[in-house]
Amino acid sequence: MLMIRPDFDTLYEALVARDPSYDGRAFVCVSSTGIFCRLTCPARNPKPENCTFHETVAECIEAGFRPCKRCRPTTPEASADPVVGPLIEALEKRPGYRWGEPDLKRMGFDPSTVRRAFKRHFGMTFLEMARQRRLQEGFSTLAGGGKVIDAQITAGFESPSAFREAFAKILGQAPGAFSAKPLLFADWVASPLGPMIAVADRTRLHLLEFLDRKAFPAEFRKLQSYAKGEIGFGRTEVTEQIQAELDRFFAGKGAAFETKLALHGSAFTRDVWRELLTIPAGETRSYSEVAEAIGRPQAVRAVARANGANQLVLIVPCHRVIGADGSLTGDGGGLWRKQKLIELEQSYRGKG
Incomplete structure (x- = not known):
């Protein structure tokens, strides 16, 4: 779900009041920390603009x-569940460990039973939850200035080559290939539709893409070529701005994006993207x-290709283009x- 009821103001008031009536019914995600909490969390209240x-x-x-490690939101109300409770505790103790079915069996659990229990409580399996944690732990280490070996250990890879291979599968290149003195900075951006990667310089956003999109590695390589290899890990004011605007968008507070954009592509492709920017939400x-x-009525197929080549998803709204019969078509995300x-x-x- 993208929007929930009660509305944002009611939920934020409940967060400030630490209202226990919302415990387990709603969770707050804080973009400035990358953490999600119960509404009763004893931690300092975040600013409303950082909350979804x-x-x-x-x-x-x-x-x-x-x-959050303080309020432990992944511990469900049904924490007495003999399957869920011990595994959540084990995951919180070892977020970077590479969990697999053999581990579940060694702990005395039947993998199919674990799968059903986690689906019931969380909407995802235990192994899916663990993989997501590992991925973000490793990327966050790199974006925070950590060394590749630190990210490898945090992400739970014993072999440097395995970590490089897994990382390259996602971003199209190994972590060691990223620049130590970058012109463009790549960082993780959270969204209700899944994690994204933003690449920005000090003034403009160059790429915003969902991490699981198949075309993402190729898009990243093109941008790497444009930057002559000078892409590194990190976050700029542009990244902070687009994160705040995305939070506002998904909270139902506004569809205007004011982040300055860098449009990479042919003149025709840029013309298509500029036209997409004129389509109202x-x-x-x-x-x-x-x-x-x-002014190119015969170039419908070329328009479709340019639409699919969009490297600034959501911001350049390629999702607002549909088939002539009203059907949803061609969305790579x-x-x-x-x-x-x-x-x-x-x-x-x-x-x-």
Whole structure:
């Protein structure tokens, strides 16, 4: 779910008051820390602009947030569950460990029973939860200035070569290939639709993409070529700005993105992307309508290709382009995401 009820203000008031009536019914994700908490967490209250709220632990983890170590939100109310309780405790003690089914068996658990129990409580399996934790732990170490060996250990890889291979599969290159004195900075960005990677310099956003999109490694390599290999880990004011704007967007507070963009592509591709930027939130266009708008009515297929080559998802709203018959088509980030975004943006219709 992208938006939940009660509304944001009610949930934020409950967070400030540490209202126990919301415990287990809602969780707060804090973009400034990358942590998610119960609303009763004793930690210092975050600023409202850094908060988004979700109904389930699975949504928080899938959005790229780590569980708070103080309020332990991954411990469900059904913590007495003989399967869930011990495994959550084990995961919190070893977030970087490479968990597998043999580990579950050694602990005396049946993997199929564990799978069903975690699906019931969290909407994801224990192994999926563990993999997500490992990925973010390793990336966060690198983005925070840590060494590759530290990230490897944090992510639970005993072999440097295995860590390099796994990392390269995601980003298209090994962590050691990233620049120590970068021109562009890559960092993890959380969203309710899944973790994203943002690449920015000091003034503009160059790439924003979902981590699980198949085209992402190729997009990253193109940007690496543009930057002549000078992409490193880190976060700039531009990254902070786009994170805040995404939080606002998903909280239903505004669809305007003011982050300055760097558009990479041919003149035709950039023309298509600029036209996409004119489509108001809550509205859609067909590929043929976009082709007409840029003065190339015969270039419908080329428009579709340019739409699919978008490297700034959500910001350049390629999800607002649909088939002429109204069907959802061609979204490399997943049609389910396209559907969710269109549904969310209905609340912005007519608001500018």
